[in-house]
Amino acid sequence: MPMVSSAAKPQAAAGGGELIDGSTFPQGTPSHLEPALNAELDSYQVVRAMYDGLTDIDTITDPAAPATVPHQAESYETNEDATVWTFQIREGLTFADGEPIVPSTYVRSWERAASLGGDYSYLFDFIEGGAEFRAGEGDSLTGVVADDEAMTLTVTLSAPYANFDAVAGFQVFRPVPEAAVASAENYENELMVGSGAYTMEAPRNDQEIVLVKNDAWGGDFSGNTWETRPDRIVFLISADVDTSFNSMEAGETMSASVPAGRAQDARDNWGSSLDVIQLASYHFIFNDRDERVGGEENVLLRQAISQAIDREAINEAIFNGMRVLSTGITPPGIPGFQENICDYCGYDPAAAEAAFGEWTAAGNAQDGPLPIQFNDGGVHNGVVDIIVENLAAVGIEAVPDPQPSEGYFSDFLGGGGAVFARVGWIADYPTYDNFTYDIFGTASLDLNNYGYSNPAFDDLVAEAKSTTDPEIRNGLFNEAEELLLNTDVMAVPINWYVGDLAWDESKVEGFYQDVLGLVHFEAITVVG
């Protein structure tokens, strides 16, 4: 059973003080820092500390089962087919400088985010009129209606979506002050004013980002204002992960990212999140359009490949035992997660050989070695080397086919070059559709360049997305994932990511990394 770290510990009498964080930016200066433009998990830590949203993800009450809860919206409801969502905004909310947060604040912020064209601006397509607005065909988001007197925000979606509440709390939907509109994309280079537990002390630079307590904060989703939270957080920027860990060991920081090869040191000597499964999947996909691996005629070959792979050996040799072996694409922690959903994810070379034998007996043969694609550099080379060996052991010829890292996703995979290729996916928000529709749906973001397009899969996912009953919805998503993994065998899960942070327990309490990879800075108490 996967292990999940415990929630924040009860706070000590000490409090306030300064937290020197070395864990958030261990590999260079962040590109973006504001909700409308950011697409990196690192910067999301700071965005989350500074900006609240309509909803939040509760990873404290039951860390193994994160749930979407109201936050700046004190309540919300949806109609029967999940096409219209009405959010009741809390009274009295303000930014740190006193500017009030009302429903029209959201409209203004969303229109700004949609027009700035950040990496996540496509999420506004979920809203009626969003796609048109982004394409410059309208001057407002027609699907959003703000009533500042009744304090309601009504959102009409372009298609039924029962998980919209989870998406509505995502960073790109978090409101920003009016000054951000005039500053446009330059706002993140100025003094950003937050609405969350923290606000900026000074404009960022390439050495550090400094936040101070926001005394106007109304508290988290449960109203807790975490009074012993640090007064000041200094996010030090490092250019190298090993150096960031050395800095913590040298007493210069209170937390660090754990480099490969130092997991045992982190476990033995520091507090760490290495046992927290993240909502992130490391897997390989088949290109259904490639005649070497795609189509119904090659199902047995795909089964053989999946069962031939020794995932445990990969985990030990390449990831120092740090990852958790996958039993499906969707990781634990996603509502609806079903353990052992994948029939072909166990290491079974005998079954693999039998399936491959059956495939060749049917008159099929390999037309040259199977190329296995991955972005060159890092750990993937080692993973693919082991897979090539595993496949050879059951009679399947394969060769590593490294691709340049730059543009691997946009150009190589996006251009339809995959045959059997490595991909990774980190949850944007904890919903089942983020691991099904967004990766394997025919109309998903990647424009289905992996070639997988099964109308039955699309129908199941569409029905699930529009189903408001959680039990029925999750059952439909499970069916879709079973279809993908067991009937069509179009993906080969390898492992799920785990947390990667360490901290000095003699200096901080309550430090933890949740399943989304986020640190709850408001829950930390500086004791040393």
Next chain:
Amino acid sequence: MFAFIVRRLLQLIPTVFLAISFLFLLFYVLPSDPASIIAGGNNRTPDPLVVEQVRERYGLNDPVLQQFLHYWGRVLHWDLGTSFNNGQSVNALLAEKAPRSIRLAIWATIIEVIVGISVGLISAVKRYSLIDKLTTVATTAAAAIPAFVLGYLLQYTFAVTPEKRNWPDWLQLKTSRLGPDSWFLFFIPTSDQWRYLILPSITLASVSTALAARMMRGSMLEVLKADFMRTAKSKGLGERAVIFRHGLRNALIPVITLIGIDFGTVVGAAVLTETVFSWPGIGSQIVDSVFDRDLPVILGLSLVVVIAYVTVNLIVDMSYAWFDPRIRLGERAGG
């Protein structure tokens, strides 16, 4: 001499133009669509509309020649543009990062000059002695150890170990970063700044110091065999006077050339050292910008590196006349 200097400064113009133009055109030869990369294509498949918006915003739809002319038009007004990545002014980025790289380069060069020349000189004068053998081993090792390995070793020895063993504060150096921004005469650290500067300076200087020492040794050995050295000795001058007054200046010329090239190189190419020590200078920024396809930053910072390189080499050339009075700069050969 004056005419020589003016001529060399004027040569700066075509040098800079050709170097930067080459980089500009190279940008479009690199694999992958820059607009896709800027829109996040390194980590996910970007939305096509977002990619199109990036093209519009940064003029990547315009013909390359138009972009090229537009770029040089701005540069002539010293407007180096804004970063594709985060909208920061490249001029501001340069003003921030160039001094850091230059300071680190100055200190690495000081170490190279003092240690490299001294070690090479001693090695040559005490040829085949135990000192010579030891310095040979040391310089070979210093040249062979990769910068990042040396950097981590120094961090662990002088920053992590003191903390773990509770050594006194004054013995503890810092693993990384710039520290307080407090300097005297631009490059002399005040307050605690020196704790941050020592380790990256040593790391950056290690290979070049070793090479300078080897070159100094070889050059000095040649000079020691020269007729004028025998003449000086036969005139009754002491060994110290012969070596320092007559030998050293002649032996220094190739070494000064090497040091000059090294200085220009470390200003813009100290990537490994800047990365290991999180010293946010020009080198690491250029590399990050290449990965991000951030053209204005690549060109703006490269411009400064080229100018620094050419200027330093001019100074080195001018120094030849001081080291060897036989050299007259700007005169034709045989004149």
